[in-house]
Amino acid sequence: MAAPEHPVLETHGLTIRFGGHLAVNAVSCAFRPGTLTAIVGPNGAGKTTYFNLISGQLKATSGHVSLFGEDITPLSTPQRTHRGIGRAFQLTNLFPRLTVLENVRLAVQSRAHLGRNLWSMWGRHVELIERAEHCLHRVALADRRRVIASALPHGDQRKLEVAILLALEPEVFMFDEPTAGMSVDEVPVILELIEHIKAQGDKTVLLVEHKMDVVRSLADRIIVLHQGELVADGEPAAVIASPIVQEAYLGVAGDT
Amino acid sequence: MLARVLSGDFPRSRALAVALVVILVGLALAPFIVPGTRSLTVAAKVCVFVLLVASYDLLLGYTGIVSFAHTMFFGIGGYGVGIAMARMDSTWGALAIGVLVSLALSAVIALAIGLLSLRVRAIFFAMITLAVAAFFQILASQLSGITGGEDGINFKLPEALRPATSFFEATFFGVAVNGRLVSYYLVFAVALAFFLVLLRVVNSPFGRVLLSIRENEFRSEALGYRTVTYRTVANCLGALGATVAGILYAIWLRYTGPDTTLSFNIMIDILLMVVIGGMGTMYGSVIGATLFVVAQNYLQDLMKFASNAAQGVPLLPNLLHPDRWLLWLGLLFIVCVYYFPAGIVGKLRAAKEKP
Ligand SMILES: Nc1ncnc2c1ncn2[C@@H]1O[C@H](COP(=O)(O)OP(=O)(O)O)[C@@H](O)[C@H]1O
Ligand SMILES: [Mg+2]
Numbered sequence: 001m002a003a004p005e006h007p008v009l010e011t012h013g014l015t016i017r018f019g020g021h022l023a024v025n026a027v028s029c030a031f032r033p034g035t036l037t038a039i040v041g042p043n044g045a046g047k048t049t050y051f052n053l054i055s056g057q058l059k060a061t062s063g064h065v066s067l068f069g070e071d072i073t074p075l076s077t078p079q080r081t082h083r084g085i086g087r088a089f090q091l092t093n094l095f096p097r098l099t100v101l102e103n104v105r106l107a108v109q110s111r112a113h114l115g116r117n118l119w120s121m122w123g124r125h126v127e128l129i130e131r132a133e134h135c136l137h138r139v140a141l142a143d144r145r146r147v148i149a150s151a152l153p154h155g156d157q158r159k160l161e162v163a164i165l166l167a168l169e170p171e172v173f174m175f176d177e178p179t180a181g182m183s184v185d186e187v188p189v190i191l192e193l194i195e196h197i198k199a200q201g202d203k204t205v206l207l208v209e210h211k212m213d214v215v216r217s218l219a220d221r222i223i224v225l226h227q228g229e230l231v232a233d234g235e236p237a238a239v240i241a242s243p244i245v246q247e248a249y250l251g252v253a254g255d256t
Numbered sequence: 257m258l259a260r261v262l263s264g265d266f267p268r269s270r271a272l273a274v275a276l277v278v279i280l281v282g283l284a285l286a287p288f289i290v291p292g293t294r295s296l297t298v299a300a301k302v303c304v305f306v307l308l309v310a311s312y313d314l315l316l317g318y319t320g321i322v323s324f325a326h327t328m329f330f331g332i333g334g335y336g337v338g339i340a341m342a343r344m345d346s347t348w349g350a351l352a353i354g355v356l357v358s359l360a361l362s363a364v365i366a367l368a369i370g371l372l373s374l375r376v377r378a379i380f381f382a383m384i385t386l387a388v389a390a391f392f393q394i395l396a397s398q399l400s401g402i403t404g405g406e407d408g409i410n411f412k413l414p415e416a417l418r419p420a421t422s423f424f425e426a427t428f429f430g431v432a433v434n435g436r437l438v439s440y441y442l443v444f445a446v447a448l449a450f451f452l453v454l455l456r457v458v459n460s461p462f463g464r465v466l467l468s469i470r471e472n473e474f475r476s477e478a479l480g481y482r483t484v485t486y487r488t489v490a491n492c493l494g495a496l497g498a499t500v501a502g503i504l505y506a507i508w509l510r511y512t513g514p515d516t517t518l519s520f521n522i523m524i525d526i527l528l529m530v531v532i533g534g535m536g537t538m539y540g541s542v543i544g545a546t547l548f549v550v551a552q553n554y555l556q557d558l559m560k561f562a563s564n565a566a567q568g569v570p571l572l573p574n575l576l577h578p579d580r581w582l583l584w585l586g587l588l589f590i591v592c593v594y595y596f597p598a599g600i601v602g603k604l605r606a607a608k609e610k611p
Binding site: 055057076077078081082087089093094095096097098102105106107109110111114115116117118119120121122123124125164168 | 260263264456457459460461462463464465467468471472474475476477478479480481482486
């Protein structure tokens with residue numbers, strides 16, 4: 001299962017407390033390149049919160065996050081993004097009144113460190129446009145490039161969310177229920193894409209997903225969160241078969 | 257060439273393009289079309305307010321920052337020039353010092369406000385700007401030894417800009433070539449140049465980041481943009497635009513006082529102009545400022561005329577009395593917001609984009 005390489009991303013005793021509630025409780029875990037780790041658990045288990053701690057939207061109460069051996073816990077979200085952490089959000093999180101292409105170009109531009117350029121014309125950066133169009137092409141959205149993001153149907157908004165993540169060219173890809181709410185015929189595009197990223201071999205992929213067939217076919221490893229704690233970790237077959245997981249969560253989650 | 261000047265941001269509506277060309281030509285030829293002192297002052301005021309409103313739109317319409325300190329920066333420009341010219345001497349050197357000091361002061365204050373408070377919630381930022389602007393108003397009226405208090409400062413311009421200075425014996429197309437004419441074209445050219453600079457900034461990669469902050473600041477951060485930095489830079493640029501506008505206005509009026517720069521009435525006017533023209537479009541400030549300033553100056557005339565014409569009809573002359581002009585402007589504003597929520601420019605562009 002685990003590749004021999006050093007882990008790219010590690011969390012050490014990562015904890016966050018909301019009032020009296022430990023939403024993520026002392027989670028230690030290492031993620032290696034070329035590996036897709038599925039994170040499962042019932043709603044409210046703390047999966048999204050765990051992601052927020054890794055990408056920096058939330059500050060940990062205690063514990064550390066490290067990337068390529070560097071402690072990134074004190075870094076801000078933008079700094080973590082520039083170091084290679086890329087995040088697609090569970091709740092669609094776009095620039096609603098900008099076009100599809102502009103949404104992706106903003107990500108390409110950030111990757112190219114061009115945001116501070118005050119004097120060139122945005123429309124003249126052909127290489128950025130081409131890069132953005134390529135990302136849209138990969139999620140099968142190229143023909144909607146001129147549409148205003150908020151006018152897209154839900155499934156296309158999810159795809160755009162993924163296209164933005166691709167445009168950032170991160171080292172760590174974090175997908176938070178990328179196919180939730182998508183129609184059946186839209187799902188394969190996203191799954192093939194995730195598979196392709198994994199096949200590149202040097203990228204680290206974290207995937208929160210409820211659909212058990214998806215998890216079974218894509219994941220190299222599954223970790224289970226329950227009430228903020230990491231309760232199971234291992235090869236997919238073993239984790240799915242383990243009795244506590246079977247009875248407590250996967251039986252329920254597998255139906256949805 | 258035109259694409260470069262307009263930074264690739266074309267009007268995208270024939271009606272808007274025509275309106276912009278009419279306004280541009282009208283302002284460029286104003287001394288020849290409407291040579292009267294009052295009309296020329298209206299034209300100069302349009303130039304100044306286009307820049308003032310455009311620089312405010314950079315904050316409100318493009319970045320989503322609500323600031324009430326814009327008139328303060330406008331005032332810093334006006335008072336900077338006024339104090340320098342009145343307390344030193346009326347030379348170009350004093351003018352240059354006034355310009356540089358006011359620009360530097362504005363940049364420092366905008367930077368400080370930005371760094372101290374752009375991290376916090378938008379409403380809190382708005383309150384801070386309100387407080388700082390109010391403090392400045394009080395300061396200007398209390399330090400009357402320097403600022404002239406409520407009376408403001410009358411001052412003399414360098415020789416070349418004085419109305420009495422005549423450059424030729426003859427007239428040019430019936431217009432005397434004097435300091436007044438030079439002043440007007442100075443105001444016109446500088447306002448136009450700075451407007452085009454703002455147009456470039458909003459159409460640059462930086463400008464797109466500002467839009468992304470307006471749309472979804474959380475997501476913008478996740479893409480890797482440190483939004484506090486961007487908002488602070490936008491705040492400084494907006495402040496500098498307002499300061500330049502204040503400098504130009506003072507030069508034109510040869511006067512600076514609380515009512516022409518610092519007053520909150522002007523702040524409200526700016527808000528109205530941005531909304532009427534269309535937030536988030538630089539061309540909206542041209543349309544909004546022109547309509548508003550012209551209405552402000554000629555609505556009363558129109559109403560006096562209408563009021564006289566309506567003599568004998570009950571109630572109507574009273575309703576049309578020139579003193580009610582603000583009421584009518586308010587009504588116009590409500591109608592405008594109701595029918596064009598995206599402003600006039602938004603309306604025109606939407607009409608074009610519909611198939
Ligand atoms: N910002 C927050 N403030 C307070 N409680 C939160 C916050 N974010 C998440 N929680 C709580 O943390 C728990 C885990 O939520 P979440 O990570 O969204 O679960 P999951 O993604 O696994 O469904 C929930 O009980 C949720 O109510
Ligand atoms: Mg979640």
